[in-house]
Amino acid sequence: GDSVTQMEGPVTLSEEAFLTINCTYTATGYPSLFWYVQYPGEGLQLLLKATKADDKGSNKGFEATYRKETTSFHLEKGSVQVSDSAVYFCALPTGNQFYFGTGTSLTVIP
Amino acid sequence: GAGVSQSPRYKVAKRGQDVALRCDPISGHVSLFWYQQALGQGPEFLTYFQNEAQLDKSGLPSDRFFAERPEGSVSTLKIQRTQQEDSAVYLCASSVLVGQNTDTQYFGPGTRLTVL
Numbered sequence: 237g238d239s240v241t242q243m244e245g246p247v248t249l250s251e252e253a254f255l256t257i258n259c260t261y262t263a264t265g266y267p268s269l270f271w272y273v274q275y276p277g278e279g280l281q282l283l284l285k286a287t288k289a290d291d292k293g294s295n296k297g298f299e300a301t302y303r304k305e306t307t308s309f310h311l312e313k314g315s316v317q318v319s320d321s322a323v324y325f326c327a328l329p330t331g332n333q334f335y336f337g338t339g340t341s342l343t344v345i346p
Numbered sequence: 347g348a349g350v351s352q353s354p355r356y357k358v359a360k361r362g363q364d365v366a367l368r369c370d371p372i373s374g375h376v377s378l379f380w381y382q383q384a385l386g387q388g389p390e391f392l393t394y395f396q397n398e399a400q401l402d403k404s405g406l407p408s409d410r411f412f413a414e415r416p417e418g419s420v421s422t423l424k425i426q427r428t429q430q431e432d433s434a435v436y437l438c439a440s441s442v443l444v445g446q447n448t449d450t451q452y453f454g455p456g457t458r459l460t461v462l
Contacts, residue, residue, distance in 0.1 A: 242388075272453075282452070332379075333394060333402070333405070334389075338387055339388050
């Protein structure tokens, strides 16, 4: 069945470091792919999405490219900030629901 | 309101009690979803409404869980005879479109349920 596999955390980085959080998926067809972010005490917020192969989603300095050949949608940011500390979820819509990864907790230290 | 709202934000129940969790979706959104998020895990699908019709309840873990959206707007998730394993954050989400896998789901802040 459809699923997403997300890099295990937690991840701790120094401010201005480069971030990569890996996400791979298994799906029939060519679904859209999403990254959501959950800040402490808050609900999930859409970070970015891509609707077809080779699309690049971007927002707030984060980017992810939908790669059909490797079934991946890795999240990257060139220079993280303390305010990026949160839990990041890769998500795959299918049918009437989203499948979410287990989440990767990111802590950025000054 | 501007976003999805949920109430209460926190709920403590004794085992065996019934609870009701409320979701107010974004006005005009046709689709409404409930998810359960255990500690340290991603959200897991519970049920889906298109307007007032409950089209998918495949994720409800037992017949103690019941959801409704009688007028196609506000939704209530009810859990009867709560058990400790029901302790989780319950998330509500809404989206504009129907059955479109490009459509963003907008999430509320969640209700954290603790069953003692």
